[in-house]
Amino acid sequence: xxxxxxxxxxxxxxxxxxxxxPHPFExxxxxxxLPENEVIARMQAMQDDGVIRRVALAPNHYALGLAANGMSVxxxxxxxxxxxxxxxxxxxxxxxCYLRPRALPDxxxxxxxxxxxxxxxxxxxxxxxxxxxxxxxxxGSDVLYSTRILKKSGMRLAGEG
Amino acid sequence: MRSTLPAxxxxxxxxxxxxxxxxGLPLTHAPFGPVAAEAGIPEADIVARIAHLRExxxxxxxxxFLDAEAMGGAFCLxxxxxxxxxxxxxxTLVNAHPEVAHNYERLHRLNMWFxxxxxxxEEIAEAAARIEGETGLTVLRFPKLKEFFIGFRVEA
Numbered sequence: 001x002x003x004x005x006x007x008x009x010x011x012x013x014x015x016x017x018x019x020x021x022p023h024p025f026e027x028x029x030x031x032x033x034l035p036e037n038e039v040i041a042r043m044q045a046m047q048d049d050g051v052i053r054r055v056a057l058a059p060n061h062y063a064l065g066l067a068a069n070g071m072s073v074x075x076x077x078x079x080x081x082x083x084x085x086x087x088x089x090x091x092x093x094x095x096x097c098y099l100r101p102r103a104l105p106d107x108x109x110x111x112x113x114x115x116x117x118x119x120x121x122x123x124x125x126x127x128x129x130x131x132x133x134x135x136x137x138x139x140g141s142d143v144l145y146s147t148r149i150l151k152k153s154g155m156r157l158a159g160e161g
Numbered sequence: 162m163r164s165t166l167p168a169x170x171x172x173x174x175x176x177x178x179x180x181x182x183x184x185g186l187p188l189t190h191a192p193f194g195p196v197a198a199e200a201g202i203p204e205a206d207i208v209a210r211i212a213h214l215r216e217x218x219x220x221x222x223x224x225x226f227l228d229a230e231a232m233g234g235a236f237c238l239x240x241x242x243x244x245x246x247x248x249x250x251x252x253t254l255v256n257a258h259p260e261v262a263h264n265y266e267r268l269h270r271l272n273m274w275f276x277x278x279x280x281x282x283e284e285i286a287e288a289a290a291r292i293e294g295e296t297g298l299t300v301l302r303f304p305k306l307k308e309f310f311i312g313f314r315v316e317a
Contacts, residue, residue, distance in 0.1 A: 001231065003232065003233075011225065011227065011232075014224050014225050015224075016222070016224070017222050017223050017224040018223055018224040018225070020208045020209075020211055020212045020223070021208060022191060022193060022204040022205055022207075022208055023190055023191065024192065025188065025189075025190070025192070026190065036190065040188050040189065040190075043188050043225070044188045047188065049231065050228050050231045051227060051228055051231040051232050052225045052226065052227060052228075053226040053227065053228050054184070054185035054186075054225075054226055055185060055186045055188065055192075055224060055225045055226070056182055056183055056184060056185045056186060056223075056226060057178070057179065057182035057183055057211065057214075057220050057222075057223045058183075058220055058221045058222045058223070058226070059179050059183060059219065059220055059221070059315040059317060060218055060219055060220055060221045061315060062164065062165065063164070063165060063166045063217075063218045063219050064165070064166070064179070064219065064315055064317055065165045065166075066315060067165060071267065071274075082307060085307065085309045086309050086310070088309070089309025089310055089311050089312070090309075090310065090311075090312045091312065092312055092313060092314065093313065094311065094312075094313055095311060095313040096311065097308070097309040097311060098305050098306070098307065098308050098309070099305075099306040099307040099309075100238065100303040100304065100305060100306055101303060101304065101306060103301040103302075103303070106242075106271070106301060107240070107271065107301060107303075112238075112303075116313070116315075142269070144267040144268060144269045144271075144274075145267065145268050146265045146266065146267050146274075147266045147267065147268055148265070148266040149263075149264075149265055149266075150252050150255075150256060150264035150265060150266055150273070150275075151255075151256045151261055151262075151263060151264035151275070152262075152263050152264075153261075153262055153263075
């Protein structure tokens with residue numbers, strides 16, 4: 001999808017969040033001198049196209065007690081990787097799930113699944129659930145815990161420098 | 162904020178909002194109507210509660226979630242095995258690149274994991290090569306081959 005300048009203005013205006021009023025799209029329209037129905041129609045088109053995944057609330061995992069997360073990684077036989085990846089991604093405690101290339105010999109793993117829990121013990125228990133689901137198709141696995149955030153910058157919109 | 166809120170910080174209505182509004186809001190004139198009806202409170206109170214949840218740090222944001230790739234641009238997860246004695250020096254070199262969007266230290270021989278975000282796919286290899294030149298370390302690249310649909314929701 002190619003975004004035009006008005007689409008980009010809408011995304012930029014809402015990048016830090018929707019205005020908290022009962023009619024947020026009307027308010028965005030006021031900011032940008034656009035009618036509410038145009039704001040809604042453009043956002044709906046971007047959502048239908050996948051540019052906007054959803055308009056939603058992002059819980060703070062840590063504040064809500066999900067303090068532990070681990071990046072679990074799995075070496076899955078390529079012939080089963082897509083089907084099994086879809087099953088792993090559907091688990092309620094998996095927040096991201098991707099197939100990626102291996103980097104042999106340093107890195108034999110091709111399935112990445114981020115696991116969340118209240119403690120590392122809970123993350124380990126969830127890793128065992130994933131292992132049970134994958135069965136013998138998983139030839140090896142590991143889990144990497146993050147110890148520090150070294151950098152986290154907001155995503156820049158392409159074309160805005 | 163990495164600390165947990167006390168259980169009494171949220172009441173049943175707050176928990177309902179967190180659980181329901183993760184899934185997405187209808188794009189309509191009155192998007193809070195359905196959840197207000199379910200909670201049995203006015204839409205203005207829903208909005209006030211969302212503001213309060215943000216103030217106390219129970220939620221990090223409320224708004225559109227974008228698919229960066231659908232908007233154009235290229236992304237790649239990268240990893241390096243950084244000798245512990247050089248960790249801070251290498252971190253400074255890596256973080257100085259504007260293409261580095263996130264960078265995490267992880268417990269593994271591959272101990273530095275970062276995401277390169279560029280406008281064009283060929284810039285990923287260029288940025289990785291620059292980092293290799295500056296640090297003398299190999300940058301392993303793990304581009305996404307396939308992303309799976311996610312059922313993840315945080316139960317409040």
